[in-house]
Amino acid sequence: MDTKRTITINGNVFPFETGETILEVARRHCIDIPTLCHLKGAAPTGACRICVVEVENARTLMPACSTPVVHQMIVLTESPKVVEARKLILQLMLSSGNHNCAVRGSDGKDWTRFQLQVAKDDNSDELCPVWGDCRLQDLAYRYQVSGEKFSATETRYPMETVNPFIVRDFSRCIQCGRCVQACNEIQVNNAINFGYRGPDSKIIAAGDRPLKDSDCVFCGECVQACPVGALVEKDVRYKVRPWETTKVRTTCSYCGVGCQLLLHVKDNRVVSVTGMPDAVPNYGSLCVKGRFGYHFINSEERLTSPLIKENGEFREASWDEALDLVADRFKTIRDTHGPDTMGVLTSARVTNEENYIAHKFTRAVLKTNNIDHCARL
């Protein structure tokens, strides 16, 4: 890196590389500039303007996400001007829809009319479904603002709930466009985009049809990208709050790509799955099976006890009985008919460790090489 060319941020001098944005240099040096629309891996749009910073000699505040750094640039990221601008942006956003994250002003019984209307829209007496998991709420707290400064905007578009996976709540959409970028620039499914103009602006699919009738393949990249409560998993909405879950990183059990995912666990049940951010090979992306196909884990149909067939019917058995029976029959067949009349199908679904043990068992105990799995099928 050319250390002679520098930028000064909040009084500290940093080197930079040609083409880097103010945001990139700041983040690399742990300077926190808030963003809403910025999506890693996609071209910056500067749409939300929450990342504005003060640049010396510039006529206006500049969006850090899309302003390239030049030599001797002097930047303030939290100046009074910047803070004032961010407060205004946040107040406008908060008044633009059903952002009912602020708990009612008094301890009295009465909710505000706004809160009552949102409760009716949501058919829930709880606060926002992403309360505690919302970048807009985080920023409202950080800058200590609410949506009361401006009169609330009417909700223009009804909620879309007609697909099995994703609830689209246009009343909470801040039009940051992260979902559009996630769909078009990350997954490249090209299913959604901005539609209509001005105050009618809306994220639409297939000429404003429901997702289920569009090119949407329900990968859920848009849900993971949504910084607010506009796109929420149907099965999670009002059922799971982030602080109720623990998250365990593991590897997906469907295709061979090996996506890294986080299983969200509540009361010993997997209740949601998200892509592990910034990790190879999928960098947070998942497909519909990896993200939504987790119900088999807690399925009522799981086998829970060994079963032995007698007179054509299965009956439950203890492990001791079942394992003794299997060991006994295997031994008898091996010793009577010979090892090569026996075989093992190990599994492309179980772990390496389990395949290794199956292979060892086949060769060392059954004494045959008749082992295979469904790689061919």
Add this chain to the structure above:
Amino acid sequence: MTNTIADIETADVILITGSNTTENHPVLSSVVKRAVAFKGAKLIVVDPRRIKITEFSDHWLRQNLGTDVAWINGMMHVILNENLHDTAFIDARTEGFAEMKATVEKYTPEFVESITGIPARELVAAAKLFASAKAGSILYCMGITQHITGTDNVKSLANLAMLTGNLGIAGGGVNPLRGQNNVQGACDMGGLPNVLTGYQPVTNADAIQKMEKAWGVTGLPTEVGLTVTKMIPKAHDGEFKSLYIIGENPLVSDPDLNHAEKSIKNLEFLVVQDIFMTETARVADVVLPSRCFAEKEGTFSNTERRVQRVREAVKPPGDVKYDWEITCEIATRMGFPMSYGSSEEIMREIAAVTPSYGGISYDRIEHEGLHWPCPTADHPGTPILHGQQFTRGKGMFHAIEWLPPSEHADEDYPMYLTTGRVLYQYHTGTMTMKTEGLNERSPESFVEISDKDAQANGLANGDMVNVASRRGDITARVKVSSMAVNGTVFIPFHFAEAAANKLTNAQLDPVSGIPEFKVCAVKVSKAA
């Protein structure tokens, strides 16, 4: 894969064949789509169906089913003819070039068109484009391997990659996309009849001796065993007595199911170890319940040979055990004590007896997986194979003639059937079908047919249709689709109620033992 998934994004030209990438490897398909949309990569798709990824391609070549060797030879013919091959790579890294060249001599674009149906000028344009790449990546899947000439098809793709110098470089490679989470690992771990872990042949006396010493056993078998596709017919004839099936459902996934079912029922003793009562478990003598992936510590190896951690997130239901625990218990009760304290302990043993996994440990892969070969604890892993030399030294060109598929459309069975998967279901559906939303998106089997073929057979979208082959028949719903090409229907194999594999042909590739799932002759008629 010889290369990594991320590497695909650095290719100039990507050739996809026999892979419905957006449905079967959706996240990997995004890498391809990004390369095309934002990095200027060119895409060639060779596939018998008008699959989604063709919308991103510069060239879609539609080959007749079972004609892959012909079009690959044809491309090589064009590349040689135009002098676009990589002479330096061929001279330094390969052998057998002259024989291969002599064989592809007669595969002129016109001759290839007569076999494959691919217009000569399109083949020429695609061949020139592929040869022009600084880095050309070849991606393939079961559409290449599930033929009686599957091995030849793969070797032909390797020929093409070597001819254009596309091996051992970033953005190049011959990249099979593995369809199951740990199919790579099952192969790596010796879940094959001919090799021990890390592909050490069972016929290699040194490898056998090493295992005997490590395991404290003598007399390990040294003759190559049977593939699943050979065990089943032997069971049918009564020569095969018992099977121990772990986490597999051959009674939906095997070809010629009617025959397979009879064979498996004919076994003297069948043990199935699974998480659900599958179609196969129903006919077992004993069923043993195991943990699912979310209840396990361990590792999976992905399609790019990256060994990654699997972690226990929830406690298992009822009284179920690790698959390895169950197998160890059986071994111990048969008089061969096998006992481990944890999956990690097993990995230590794997590393000790498997050269390519020698440097893999849970500590090293805690945050990011490693690509094998990774022989030692300080080895960084091998993201790209064949960098300096091939496993056998020089890369071998194979001179391969095209052979027709084993079954042809004729008067009695005038259409072709090919099979595969859909986005919303997975393999035999035991897992995906537990999610209502996935079933809502993909509720049942269907017969994908072109508009013209539908009209010719008096079929409308949504009609029930009977599809019959020489081996069986099923009834499913008609889906008139622009994805289908005249003369060929497609049926997904997920659905046991209308199992496509009742129709498929169990003829095998003589080397790999893979059945010809992708080609068979059928007739369709409106169901009564």
